[in-house]
Amino acid sequence: MKKTPSRSRSADDRGFRLGTGFFALLVVLLVAAIFFELYRTSSLSLTKFGWRFWTGKTWDPVSGEFGALPFIWGTLYSSILAMLISTPIALGIAIFLSELSPRPLRTPLAFLTELLAAIPSIVYGLWGIFVLVPIVRKLELITPAWLKKVPLFSGPPLGVGMLSAALILAVMVIPFTSSVAREVLKAVPPSQREAAYALGATRWEAIQAALRYGRTGVAGAIMLGFGRAIGETMAVTMVIGNNPQVSTSLFAPQYTMAAVIANEFTEAADDLYLSALIEIGLVLFVITVIINALSRLLIWSVSREVKPRTEALALPALPLPPAPPEATA
Amino acid sequence: MRRRTRTRKALSNAVVVLCAAAVLLALVPLFFVFFYVVQQGFSSLNLDFFTKMPKPVGEAGGGMANAIVGTLVLIAIAGAIAIPVGIIAGVYLSEYGKKKFASLVRFTADILNGVPSIVIGIFAYGLAVLPVKHFSALAGGLALSFMMIPIITRTTEELLNLVPGTLREGSLALGATRSRAAFSVMVPAALPGIMTGILVALSRIAGETAPLLFTAFNNRFFSTRLDQPISSLTVQVYTYAISPYEDWHRQAWAGALVLVAVVFLFSVLARVVTRRLERMHRV
Numbered sequence A: 001m002k003k004t005p006s007r008s009r010s011a012d013d014r015g016f017r018l019g020t021g022f023f024a025l026l027v028v029l030l031v032a033a034i035f036f037e038l039y040r041t042s043s044l045s046l047t048k049f050g051w052r053f054w055t056g057k058t059w060d061p062v063s064g065e066f067g068a069l070p071f072i073w074g075t076l077y078s079s080i081l082a083m084l085i086s087t088p089i090a091l092g093i094a095i096f097l098s099e100l101s102p103r104p105l106r107t108p109l110a111f112l113t114e115l116l117a118a119i120p121s122i123v124y125g126l127w128g129i130f131v132l133v134p135i136v137r138k139l140e141l142i143t144p145a146w147l148k149k150v151p152l153f154s155g156p157p158l159g160v161g162m163l164s165a166a167l168i169l170a171v172m173v174i175p176f177t178s179s180v181a182r183e184v185l186k187a188v189p190p191s192q193r194e195a196a197y198a199l200g201a202t203r204w205e206a207i208q209a210a211l212r213y214g215r216t217g218v219a220g221a222i223m224l225g226f227g228r229a230i231g232e233t234m235a236v237t238m239v240i241g242n243n244p245q246v247s248t249s250l251f252a253p254q255y256t257m258a259a260v261i262a263n264e265f266t267e268a269a270d271d272l273y274l275s276a277l278i279e280i281g282l283v284l285f286v287i288t289v290i291i292n293a294l295s296r297l298l299i300w301s302v303s304r305e306v307k308p309r310t311e312a313l314a315l316p317a318l319p320l321p322p323a324p325p326e327a328t329a
Numbered sequence B: 001m002r003r004r005t006r007t008r009k010a011l012s013n014a015v016v017v018l019c020a021a022a023v024l025l026a027l028v029p030l031f032f033v034f035f036y037v038v039q040q041g042f043s044s045l046n047l048d049f050f051t052k053m054p055k056p057v058g059e060a061g062g063g064m065a066n067a068i069v070g071t072l073v074l075i076a077i078a079g080a081i082a083i084p085v086g087i088i089a090g091v092y093l094s095e096y097g098k099k100k101f102a103s104l105v106r107f108t109a110d111i112l113n114g115v116p117s118i119v120i121g122i123f124a125y126g127l128a129v130l131p132v133k134h135f136s137a138l139a140g141g142l143a144l145s146f147m148m149i150p151i152i153t154r155t156t157e158e159l160l161n162l163v164p165g166t167l168r169e170g171s172l173a174l175g176a177t178r179s180r181a182a183f184s185v186m187v188p189a190a191l192p193g194i195m196t197g198i199l200v201a202l203s204r205i206a207g208e209t210a211p212l213l214f215t216a217f218n219n220r221f222f223s224t225r226l227d228q229p230i231s232s233l234t235v236q237v238y239t240y241a242i243s244p245y246e247d248w249h250r251q252a253w254a255g256a257l258v259l260v261a262v263v264f265l266f267s268v269l270a271r272v273v274t275r276r277l278e279r280m281h282r283v
Helices: A005-041 A043-054 A069-100 A103-118 A121-141 A162-187 A190-198 A203-213 A215-231 A234-239 A257-267 A271-302 B002-044 B047-051 B065-095 B100-114 B117-129 B137-162 B165-173 B178-206 B233-241 B246-281
Strands: none
Touching: A005 A043, A005 A271, A005 B065, A005 B100, A005 B117, A005 B137, A005 B178, A043 A271, A069 A103, A069 A162, A069 A203, A069 A215, A069 A257, A069 A271, A069 B002, A103 A162, A103 B002, A103 B246, A121 A162, A121 A234, A121 B002, A121 B233, A121 B246, A162 A215, A162 A234, A162 A271, A162 B002, A190 A203, A203 A215, A203 B002, A215 A257, A215 A271, A215 B100, A215 B117, A234 A257, A234 B233, A257 A271, A257 B117, A271 B100, A271 B117, B002 B246, B047 B065, B047 B246, B065 B100, B065 B137, B065 B178, B065 B233, B100 B137, B117 B137, B137 B178, B137 B246, B165 B178, B178 B246, B233 B246
8 A cells, every 4th residue: 555645745845845955055065175175186285385375476487486475466456456447437327227217228228337247258358359459559648747756657568467357357357247236226215216306316326225225235236346356367367468567567577366376387396385375266266255145145144046157147136026115214 | 406407317327328328339339340350251151160170280271170079978977967956946946946945056056156167167177187196077967067056956946936836736636646736747848948948058169268278178189088188169269369370360259259159049949038028828
């Protein structure tokens, strides 16, 4: 005779839950495994250099001297510059698409801006080398001499360098910030804007009210873009000039953490060299995980349903449930 | 008072104009990139590109047949690993989405998505290259699959959540088990969407370069062996782009055009399918 249906069913349901749950667990294990693997393989460099690794300016594989300061400097400098350029544009896009745009234009414009995220990094790099860099070089050539005395604009007009990298990064990061900021603004209840209008607010003042309501989410959107900029590899590698130096000049060729890994990993002949490169990767991993975790928490605090941009799947936004009423007036 | 109102209105209008300008400003690089890729790529793209092997340095002509096949092999490996894992994990999230553990999985999936692809490459290197001491297609496919898993997981969940819960309840009421309700009712209902999501993820993965540099490496020759280094469209474009040869630059543009065309096509396709799906299930 068969078992009682209820028992076999509950067993089946448990098997289903555990079985699918196992695959879900794999995702979590994967992230943990990346950390341990990088930690394990970089131990040689971790023990040999300690903190000195992050303050040293000399990167000399021949003599076995590894200091990663130029790379972390280049990564932070290029990413921060990129954020300074991209954030106002991305927020402008988000505001336009969620608050101002005529309805029929909304979807196609959103699609087009998100296409920016779909273009492969290598294509941006190719375009950077052959189109952007020559333009930047021309700009550098016509920079007047008095301006060249400012450290920010000093250096020979090479074209490749910090400015090209920051510009290309900014373009690449815009769609990530703008699409999340747009979702956040969408999650702001209309009553916020209506209340502002009722008090006689102008359009911009009503938008400000909406921005204030969703400010944590907007901050999360900006951080998400920052995390992207820090980890971006190919396009930056191709236009930044790959010269390990700590310089404030926009025209100077510099280097980033991701770029040095991309360029030198296959050349790393000895174990110490390899583990030094992996240590850079480990720190890159830890930084991006922290930034992404923070950004996600900030975004979730506004609305659980706002999904941070994945690889920008170009999926239409899903209808959101009504957001909870504001806790504080 | 009057003047204050006027300045407020002027400010408001200025912001409206600035926001519209921001959209246009973002579209400039998009069109600029598209324009150059199409212009440069089209004049270089020919049948040889798809059917011929790379010529030795200095000889003009030749194509990227080996790289195209290599990219297909790599995404096939990545898909074979990531699609089952991603779909099943996505089913879990959509079925048991309210549990604490599900939130953790969602959180880490999103974080995994933000991990730089170059770091994923190092991880795959340690996993599949270091122990055997040579680059391989398998290592490259593995790296790509790690990038795909979180995307497919989240897309599957998202699309399953579009299917009305009444379908699940109905099948449960008819005596189906939960796994039956999930895999025979819910997943098929969302299948067109899930499949397009997978296609988009595959097309995105096909555009990745960084994780392949030291896993799949590159190969000047035709190879489909999984334990050997393999060429890919992206790494080949990279090698050609930074080379000093005019003819290689030309081919790099052709490669870029192929990549952009594939990604663009699948993005549009995904758009159409998800919209239709959404309309179908609109309550």
